[in-house]
Amino acid sequence: MLISFGNVSRFYNDWPALENINLQVQRGEFLVISGPSGAGKTTLFRHIWMGDLPSIGTVEVAGYRSDRIRKSDLHYLRRKLGIVFQDFRLLPERTVFDNVALPLQVAGTSPKAIRRRVFSLLAEMELNHRRGSYPHELSGGEQQRVAIARAMVAHPVILLADEPTGNLDPEVSRMVIDLLIEINRSGTTVILATHDPRQVPAGTARFIYLDRGHLVNPSIWDGYRQL
Amino acid sequence: MIHLLKNAISEGLLNIRRKLGSFLITLLMVSLSFMVFDIFLIISWNLGTALKDEQENVGIEVFLRDNITEVESVILADIISGMEGVRSVYYVSPEEAEAVFRADLPEQADLLTLLGPQFHLPASIQISLHPDYRNSEKVGGLARTISGMDGVEDIVYGKEYLPGLTRAVDILEKLVILAGLVLALSLSLVVANTVRLAVARRALTVQIMSIVGAPGWFVRVPFLGEGLLTGVTGAAGSLLLTMAVSWMLSSSVPHEFLPGKWIMLVLILGASSGAAGSWIGMKSGIPKPRS
Ligand SMILES: Nc1ncnc2c1ncn2[C@@H]1O[C@H](COP(=O)(O)OP(=O)(O)OP(=O)(O)O)[C@@H](O)[C@H]1O
Ligand SMILES: [Mg+2]
Numbered sequence A: 001m002l003i004s005f006g007n008v009s010r011f012y013n014d015w016p017a018l019e020n021i022n023l024q025v026q027r028g029e030f031l032v033i034s035g036p037s038g039a040g041k042t043t044l045f046r047h048i049w050m051g052d053l054p055s056i057g058t059v060e061v062a063g064y065r066s067d068r069i070r071k072s073d074l075h076y077l078r079r080k081l082g083i084v085f086q087d088f089r090l091l092p093e094r095t096v097f098d099n100v101a102l103p104l105q106v107a108g109t110s111p112k113a114i115r116r117r118v119f120s121l122l123a124e125m126e127l128n129h130r131r132g133s134y135p136h137e138l139s140g141g142e143q144q145r146v147a148i149a150r151a152m153v154a155h156p157v158i159l160l161a162d163e164p165t166g167n168l169d170p171e172v173s174r175m176v177i178d179l180l181i182e183i184n185r186s187g188t189t190v191i192l193a194t195h196d197p198r199q200v201p202a203g204t205a206r207f208i209y210l211d212r213g214h215l216v217n218p219s220i221w222d223g224y225r226q227l
Numbered sequence B: 001m002i003h004l005l006k007n008a009i010s011e012g013l014l015n016i017r018r019k020l021g022s023f024l025i026t027l028l029m030v031s032l033s034f035m036v037f038d039i040f041l042i043i044s045w046n047l048g049t050a051l052k053d054e055q056e057n058v059g060i061e062v063f064l065r066d067n068i069t070e071v072e073s074v075i076l077a078d079i080i081s082g083m084e085g086v087r088s089v090y091y092v093s094p095e096e097a098e099a100v101f102r103a104d105l106p107e108q109a110d111l112l113t114l115l116g117p118q119f120h121l122p123a124s125i126q127i128s129l130h131p132d133y134r135n136s137e138k139v140g141g142l143a144r145t146i147s148g149m150d151g152v153e154d155i156v157y158g159k160e161y162l163p164g165l166t167r168a169v170d171i172l173e174k175l176v177i178l179a180g181l182v183l184a185l186s187l188s189l190v191v192a193n194t195v196r197l198a199v200a201r202r203a204l205t206v207q208i209m210s211i212v213g214a215p216g217w218f219v220r221v222p223f224l225g226e227g228l229l230t231g232v233t234g235a236a237g238s239l240l241l242t243m244a245v246s247w248m249l250s251s252s253v254p255h256e257f258l259p260g261k262w263i264m265l266v267l268i269l270g271a272s273s274g275a276a277g278s279w280i281g282m283k284s285g286i287p288k289p290r291s
Helices: A041-048 A071-078 A096-105 A111-124 A140-152 A170-185 B002-018 B020-057 B070-081 B094-104 B106-115 B136-147 B162-201 B203-211 B216-249 B260-285
Strands: A003-012 A015-025 A030-034 A056-061 A081-084 A158-162 A189-194 A206-211 A214-216 B059-064 B086-092 B124-129 B152-157
Touching (some): A003 A041, A015 A041, A015 A214, A041 A189, A071 B216, A081 A140, A096 A111, A140 A170, A158 A170, B070 B086, B086 B094, B094 B106, B124 B136, B136 B152, B162 B203, B216 B260
Parallel strands (some): A030 A189, A030 A206
Antiparallel strands (some): A003 A015, A003 A056, A206 A214, B059 B152
């Protein structure tokens, strides 16, 4: 199992953001997590990259266990992950090239190998003509594609996308979702959090629902109208 | 690993280049406050060496009775040279005393002529002491013993200034240590504050680097380097400024600049308080990577 949540609860000042979560994700899966605002989607993601640890229970990701991992080993886990945010989080003072190269730079890859990988990825994602631009010179859709390139540049095992289309118009959103589907087809495990699970065609993914910190059974859940 | 270290360093240099203005202002601030310390060091160094010289010269001068023969004097000198704490003795005959007097005070030489040939300066024995005997207690004890001996007319040693001398050197050394501590503390706080600001300004970068898999030290090295550099160049700058001031004053106030060892000490103090400061700044500044 690539990711496994065992009876995970996370309390913030006694308030449960996640409660008794049991979740397994297999290598190669495409998992879509939906739920209303404040349901705990981002909190769940944060537990996957271990930016936060459970109050109760354990999370295991790619062999790293939340109750055993040392702070000094966190970067080994993070190098197996690619993370995409709703607000892109590109570094404003770096060019597209340098933003995409960042995960390789902090992993100690040689400059030559970095250039080779970043150029081919930018070409693949049709961003090559933008490689010298700064993030503020790009459209929202382009910025998100750069963020996805950054997440994918180090060949992650898992791609985490937390509402990547939240700031994009429908047409660009569709392009981003298609890109995620393609990434998944090429073997990367993808986990997507979204308000709108209908963005993802049925059959391409497994869908789960979070509500007020609980995983809910979709067949008896009546909260769809809030999504 | 080499690439990683190189990237961490170039990241740090990039940070400094991006806000060169504020870096220079901090540097000037550090240099000026360090300059106060440097000047303090120079004063205490010069006073210290002057006092040490005085201490070196602490000896005992034994004036002999007029009626003592040269043979008796030499025997007396011999006895004294065998006493504990005495390093060497030197017998000064009346003729040599007169020659020294004429050489040292040529204007007063006429006095001797006036006094006539029957007058002569007393013979004396100059005693130099072992270093650990050059303090007031031991010199006093030795002087008492000698003054009770036959043929001794009078005895002179640095009674007046000796106790004060030892204390002055002591107090001075303590003051320098205290000033160094105060300076190190204030410098650490200055650097801590600039590093904390730098961390805050770069919060997104810090967070993203950690999320994309940078080791903790990679994130910290640029800030640590910035603190270290501020401390060392600040200290070096202060030394240059102080050197300029010292040079300008050298004709009116004769003094020596600091010896190499003390210069190293200033630089090390700068480096360590810079490093300590950036460590404090990071402790309070680097946020946990939450999203
Ligand atoms: N660090 C924190 N400290 C305190 N409360 C927190 C913290 N992080 C999350 N929460 C709370 O936990 C709950 C879940 O938040 P979370 O961000 O996971 O929701 P979400 O499903 O991602 O919502 P959205 O769709 O709006 O992004 C919210 O009530 C939030 O206020
Ligand atoms: Mg969220």
